[in-house]
Amino acid sequence: MTPKVLIIGACGQIGSELTHTLRMQYGKDQVIASDISYNNTNVVNSGPFEIVDAQDYAAVKDCIEKHNINTVYLMAAILSATGEKYPMKAWDLNMDSLFHVLNLAKEGFIKRMFWPSSIAVFGATTPKDNTPQYTIMEPSTVYGITKQVGERWCEYYHNKYNVDVRSIRYPGIISWKTLPGGGTTDYAVEIYHEALKNSTYQCFLSEDTALPMMFMDDAIKATVDIMAAPAEAIKIRSSYNLAAISFTPKDVANAIKKHIPNFTITYKTDYRQDIASTWPKSIDDTHARNDWNWKHNFDLEAMTKEMLDNLSKS
Ligand code: AKB
Helix, strand or coil, X not given: CCXXXXXXXXCCHHHHHHHHHHHHHHCHHHEEEEECCCCCHHHHCCCCEEECCCCCHHHHHHHHHHCCCCEEEECCCCCHHHHHHCHHHHHHHHHHHHHHHHHHHHCCCCCEEECCEEHHHCCCCCCCCCECCCXXXXXXXXXXXXXXXXXXXXXXXXXXXXXXXXXXEECEEECCCCCCCCCCCCHHHHHHHHHHHHCEEEECCCCCCCEEEEEHHHHHHHHHXXXXXXXXHCCXXXXXXXXXXXXXXXXXXXXXXXXXXXXXXEECCCHHHHHHCCCCCCECCHHHHHHHCCCCCCCHHHHHHHHHHHHHHC
């Protein structure tokens, strides 16, 4: 199947870089980017773009039919921190958009779909170190609840209706092109911007809060790889654990200090600390490595260099 792709939520942190990579891979006219506004001009000007509200079933269906789409990447979501401020909005957006695409796949309008889950599916009762694929999952955030419920629905649609849905549980994603918005792991992006601008950063998590993280290039590689894998290789149809690096704010501050010796960090925790405290410190992603050959490339040092080099140029 030659993919004809629709990316929903293409202007966000992951969507924008996914759009770029898929356009390089398949050609720009094969990849339709969509979002609810024209805000991200890099995405809007780099190929076909449509305004599509992920909560509007008819709009999503029309766009799929208009462009003969066979593959959808559903990247629109309200993340953990914003979700706690607007619980019902997060529930409605995250669930409506998923059901729309699952139902369009069930009805045969598309052949394959990608839906991101998150480490937010885990909660305070989950084992924190090397968190297994199959374990206790009692998420305490609205975002985490939508992701856990979404995973169950993805598996259900695969088992009942043969929907070819593929998913990974993203850790915190670090990138220099597009800012993240409304996540608990966002400090790990902000810290690089502030280090270059002001040589200091006030972190909203405590210095020893370890969380699973990943450089954007690895996250995009994982997303592209799982979607390109043969269907029989994808044995988990809820969502795959995915890991690269785990670090604390203190670790990333020390990595930055190697490049910016006068960099300082202070700590003032807020409600996001309560979210981070329920999440794993590190993830066991053996299934992804075995089933579709997942392998990450960037460690903390390599990522820090990439972040500082690229941000200082932009
Ligand atoms: C968030 O912090 O909410 C996200 C995530 C881990 O899914 N980055």
